[in-house]
Amino acid sequence: MVGLATVFGAGGGTSSYREIEDTDVIVLWGSNARVAHPIFFHHILTGIRNGAKLFVVDPRRTSSARWADRWLGLQVGTDIALAHAIGREIIAAGLHNRAFVEGSTTGFDEYRAAVEQWTLERAEAVTGVPADAIRELAHAFATADRAQMCWTLGITEHHNGVDNVLSLINLNLLCGHVGRYGAGINPLRGQNNVQGGGDMGAIPNKLPGFQDLLDDDARQKFEISWGCTIAPRHGWHLTEMFEAMDRKEMRALYVIGENPAQSEADSTHAIQILEGLEHMVVQDIFLTKTAKLADVVLPATAAWCESEGTVTNSERRVQRCRKAIDAPAGTRDDTDILIELARRLGHEWHYPDVESIWNELRSLSPMHAGMSYARLVDLGGIQWPCPSNDTLEPPFLHGRLWAQDPRDRGRLAPLSAVAWEGPVDLLSNDFPIRLTTGRRLDSYNTGVQSSAIASPMRDGETLDINPDDAMRLGIEEGERVRITSRRGSIEAPARFDLDLRPGLAFMTFHFPDEVDVNVLTIEANDPKSGTAEFKASAIRIEKLNGAVGAVGAVGAVDVAVDVAVPVAGD
Amino acid sequence: MTQTDTARIDTTRIDTRPQETPVGLPRRAVTIQLDGHEIKVPEGATILDACESRGTAVPTLCYGDTLDPVNACRLCVVEVENSRVLVPSCSRKVEPGMVVHTDTERVRHSRKMVLELLGSSVDLSAAPSVAGWMKQYGADPTRYGEIAKTVKQPVKIDNELYVRDYSRCILCYKCVDACGEQWQNSFAITVAGRGFDAHISTEFGVELPESACVYCGNCIAVCPTGALMFKTEHDMRELGTWDESAQRQTDTICPYCGVGCTLTLHTQDNEIVKVTSPLDHSVTSGNLCIKGRFGFQHVQNHKRD
Amino acid sequence: MDLRFPEAEPTVAEVQALDAVLGVSVVAQGWEREHGGAHRASALRPRLLGALHALQDRVGWISPGGLGELSRRLDVPPADAYGVASFYAMFALEQRPTTVVHVCADLACQTLGAGALLDSVEATCGIPNESGGTASWHPSPCLGLCERGPAVLVTVAGDPPREAVIAPATPDDVAVALRTGPNALAEQAAVVAAVPQAASADSAANLVLLKRVGVVDPLSVDDYRAHGGYQALRAAVAMGPANVIREVTESNLVGRGGAAFPAGRKWAAVAGQPVRTHYLVCNADESEPGTFKDRVIIEGDPFSVIEAMTICAYATGCEIGYVYLRGEYPRAREHLQHAIQAARERGLLGPDVMGFGFAFDIEIVRGAGAYICGEETAIFNSIEGYRGEPRSKPPFPVEVGLFGKPTVVNNVETLVNVLPIMLIGGPAFASIGTTGSTGTKVFCVSGSVERAGVYEVPFGVTLRELIDLAGGVPKGRSLKAVLMGGAAGSFVRADEIDFPLTLEGARAANTTLGSGVVMVLDDSVDMAVFLRRIAAFFRDESCGQCVPCRVGTVRQEEALVRLTIGPRQEHDMVLLREVGQVMRDASICGLGQTAWSAIESAIDRLGVLT
Secondary structure: OHHHHHHHOOOOOOOOHHHHOOOOEEEEEOOOHHHHOHHHHHHHHHHHHOOOEEEEEOOOOOOOHHHOOEEEOOOOOOHHHHHHHHHHHHHHOOOOOHHHHHHHEEOHHHHHHHHOOOOHHHHHHHHOOOHHHHHHHHHHHHHOOOEEEEEOHHHHOOOOHHHHHHHHHHHHHHHOOOOEOOEEEEEOOOOOOHHHHHHOOOOOOEEOOOEEOOOHHHHHHHHHHHOOOOOOOOOOOHHHHHHHHHOOOOOEEEEEOOOHHHHOOOHHHHHHHHHOOOEEEEEEOOOOHHHHOOOEEEEEOOOOOOOOEEEEOOOOEEEEEOOOOOOOOOOEOHHHHHHHHHHHOOOOOOOOOHHHHHHHHHHHOHHHOOOOHHHHHHOOOEEOOOOOOOOOOOOOOOHHHHOOOHHHHOOOEEOOOOOOOOOOOOOOOOOOEEEEEEOOOOOOOOOOOHHHOOOOOOOOOOEEEOHHHHHHHOOOOOOEEEEEEOOOEEEEEEEEOOOOOOOEEEEEOOOOOOOOHHHOOEEEEOOOOOOEEOOOEEEEEEEOOOOOOOOOOOOOOOOOOOOOOOOOOO | OEOOOOOOOOHHHOOOOOOOOOOOOOOOEEEEEEOOEEEEEEOOOEHHHHHHHHOOOOOOOOOOOOOOOOOOOOOOEEEEOOOOOOEEOOOOEOOOOOEEEOOOHHHHHHHHHHHHHHHOOOOOOOOOOHHHHHHHHOOOHHHHOOOOOOOOOOOEOOOOOEEEOHHHOOOOOHHHHHHOOOOOOOOOOEEEOOHHHOEEEOHHHOOHHHOOOOOOOHHHHHOOOOOEEEHHHHHHHHHOOOOHHHEEEEEEEOOOOOOOOEEEEEEEOOEEEEEEOOOOOOOOOOOOOHHHHHOOHHHOOOOOO | OOOOOOOOOOOHHHHHHHHHHHOOOOOOOOOOOOOOHHHHHHHHHHHHHHHHHHHHHHHOOOOHHHHHHHHHHHOOOHHHHHHHHOOOOOOOOOOOOOEEEEEEOOHHHHHOOHHHHHHHHHHHHOOOOOOOOOEEEEEEOOOOOHHHOOOEEEEEOOOOOEEEEEOOOOHHHHHHHHHHOHHHOOOOOOHHHHOHHHHOHHHHOOOOOOOOOOOOOOOOHHHHHHOOOOHHHHHHHHHOHHHHHHHHHHOOOEOOOOOOOEHHHHHHHHHOOOOOOEEEEEEEOOOOOOOOHHHHHHHHOHHHHHHHHHHHHHHHOEEEEEEEEOOOOHHHHHHHHHHHHHHHHOOOOEOOHHHOOOOEEEEEEEOOOOHHHHOOOHHHHHHHOOOOOOOOOOOOOOOOOHHHOOEEEEEHHHHHOHHHHHHHOHHHHHOOEOOOOEOEEEEEEEEOOOOOEEEEEEEOEEHHHHHHHOOOOOOOOOEEEEEEOHHHOEEEEHHHOOOEOOHHHHHHOOOOOOOOEEEEEEOOOOHHHHHHHHHHHHHHHOOOOOHHHHHHHHHHHHHHHHHHOOOOOOOHHHHHHHHHHHHHHHOOOHHHHHOOHHHHHHHHHHOOOO
């Protein structure tokens, strides 16, 4: 979201799902949508059946990658290198959209200079992707009439996640694949209301509707409406909060519907921090592991079926949530809890119902102004921006960039001359295997909601590895093994997965009570977004009886490159 | 009893489908004669569309909603002048000057017989509307005698999420199409065998957990006869507690990933008993994944821990 | 595609069988697998049927391990592959002996003692489909050997697989085949034995389409050329595509497969389609009980089929032609395959046909035992690697046919008529026969006649004359009825056989020529048994797609059993007619629409069951 906001001013995907069906080239980068976003993948499948070419960029040959015309199996954390090589090839072949680049973007010269070093040969050496595959993607993407770039956490959950995003946006800008029907840039949101949270201002630097906190006019509008003063400074994002808690600068925490004790990277450390708080309140529908650490627990209703409200999806569509069943005794709606809390803190907030809260938002956030509850119902949800009460905007964003008159194009979109850095957690002889994380189809996050599904597909958590690696280590399928990173050690049964290359291992964090994978992951955060590098840990795998120690990996050590990368305390 | 908004209009469907341009050209109108009345319908519309536009009732069973019509059940046949045989209204597109009769002796006979042939071989008790049509067309499935071959067989219960009762299967192909290329692309099931022995099957009939099934339940959503059913519904029917008149349907949004699928929660006695998604919603077209379809158990326990 | 494959492993023999048809193993799984996703899978799908044949031929059944390996290599969903395999009678999905004897139980053979043969085989060899032992037998639908029934086909899986026909067959023959396979059996009769008119020079002189059968060496392209071969193609190229179509149109040639659609119109429609590619499908899946003319033409004069297809392709802009050949025709397949190879070697097929500057090649697709695949759209699904279910029309094949492209589908006999049209011109061709039915027609005369076989006569001879040409009913027997057009046709009485064999004559006589079946029944035929066989045939061969046919064919057979064996229900005759009518009115394709025709005519014209 930070990346998109940096370039376009608004943190949302630029296209609608429907456009994926009518596009010519789809690039799915660091996303296993087939598993993590199955219904979005339906739209991709329709696109494929309509003739679109699909490229999947992912270290793993995922379910999604198996649908691809071409899979680009890059080394974990080499995304910028690959993106830059694609950009360089597009420019070198003269395939970039010169008119769009000149008229609607800025920073082309710097960008060209930044990607100049990324020849196909060098990129192949760094990323492990054959040069011909890079060229094929570059040419297909650049020559397509319409192309879509989609990504998920495989791009963002890195220490340089925002730079990763920027490097992908560059490619769309280079080819003019944005602001037109069928062409666009789409981050797929991992959680059902991540987008809505951002829309509502639950990010450190924005007011609802992506209005900047430092914008005096915007702030004043809210101050008048709310009858209070809003401090003109940005807040902390999650990682900065944890750092502040670590420094004891932040001593109290109010957690609503999150389970950081299990979802944070390097969870041992995260729990220590939470335990060191003076006061913690947790508001959740379950007594999560985090809630168990809290001083006060506020039992909430399940927002999606026991109360009313709205959520926003990955195509910026605001939709109504409704109460279908009565919540258990003793629970209260999130809004009730907040209003009551305000009341006890001396503020009387008067909202007869949730719709009135929504209407307050509409009065303050221009992009939501036209979204009355009645229209949301009639239209099956409405995509922002929707400033008008009686018309709808196009399904894609930033059509302004194509305006005939340069004055109508608004702020031009900057190309970003970002630099590549490899993963923080380096492979070494002691930690020769790259561990990456992701999701399985029938599970979700820390399993708080999904563990109740009686899924016939579920085997419990496993360490997925290539059988050749297992053979070298003398590990049988199903054998429990010890997995150790520089931060901690856990045990899990090994599962053979032919779709993983040698040297690459995979786990999820769906079953933290059994296998707490985040003991292994690294708390190396992106300074811009605060997202941790869940996707790249260095590990070793050992037999439990200790008979075989760590075995030097074959072909697993990060490729030798001439870029110095800081080593996180080994 | 329902909070579902049936008149939902999906704006993203309007004018955005055509490949050439997001703004579709208006379709030309075609004039046909339907039961003696001249009517205009958009070019490309089916006879069934034309009937619906005039309020002419046509019974359908295999008609696919969001799926391409397979026109296998032949219940929707109508008579078109100059056509040697009856034509399936669900898939036949209108042509200028077409003269269509929906209520001739031949049409009534075919509909009666299709209902009889199905009724004499398949358990249609969970198929809505069928009993009414049987009466309307005078179908008597019992006249084929007790030796009449049927598809009766035990219910397949091989997982905790949904059951397959192929005694109720009319072989409409909708589950296969939904599982296959048209939506889910998992291809767990197929039509196997031929003729009366044709049946829905996995490879070599293996149980679902051994198959490619990913439990999205998109097959259940399209099954017109209750052959595919949530296990909750199956169990409640067995216990005699399934009561659609006591159920409510509420649309909300799936609590899992960020795609934002609309879930229609079917509730009875404050329990979620079934989950569907509106067929006309641009996000899902009625489809869900295992989490959306079956991921509601966590709110079912009245006492959470 | 993210398919899930069965865990069962293929055997070495299965891997070899697939290597042979699909090329040596690509990396089919894991992170190194072939790239391509859904688009690659679509391109591979048409190889499914051939791959299933390879497994069946090699090991005698489609095992889970074999199916899994095939699925992995072609990226075809295992459930789909299973659904396709289970559609075809020739594929076994349970292990069975490698030697299988298929004993024809169908109509023509019934008139020649198939019933007795089946009974005695069962008595000596045990019950059908027994899986124990090294051989098994089962009753089979028509094998297309009607001129010398009762017929038997023996298949032996292995490397190489072997096939042989025994016709006419005795119980001893079957017993020997079950014991030792087909090797112990005598060579089958010469092709020309099926063309009684070739026996005398006088009658042979009148043959047009069959003139080379028994005269040329079917394996020699030079011999074909020495007997006038490839003159028609030369003439066609000289006149140009548009004129070829004009000549065919002016000839008034209509399809010989049963539907009698004007060939010129079909060709013109495809030629005029701007969409590319255009495909040509030669329908050689003749499975109508009592039909065997296409087999004789292909076995005896395969190059004529290739030349005729080449002319059609030239005229209509088709780049690829498929011959969809009945799976039960081993000799026809051998001869045609040889001929295609020879034609390629001589440049008569390939990127530049005869140096004339157009490309055309032919592939044989081997059917696998499904009557429905003779239907012109079911044939597309079968070639494409799907279940051979008919498609809904419209759209018609000339617009949306094979692989969704404009397609000419013509029967073998229809196509070979193009050769004389090119040589004598459309109008001259149209002067043969009658105004409404031009040219000659090849009839398949079987049953109770002295000389069963294929007969080529100009349209217009009467049914009585044709039966006389075949030597009439054997001495001591009297004519009871003639089944015109096969199981999908209708009966005429002994006193109704003086009508001219033309499209209009048959229509006036309230019957059909169909694909040219003339099955003669004498007084020894038990009509109840015969009708039940017709009903059983349709019940077996219904694809199962639409309700009227899937259930109707079962209810028809049940009612017929009650009416002929009992217990009879009061309203069974009404039921039979009502079921018949819904099948005729509301079935998707011609199979269901005609499944009641013969039985209806037996009731109404022959007065049986009343």
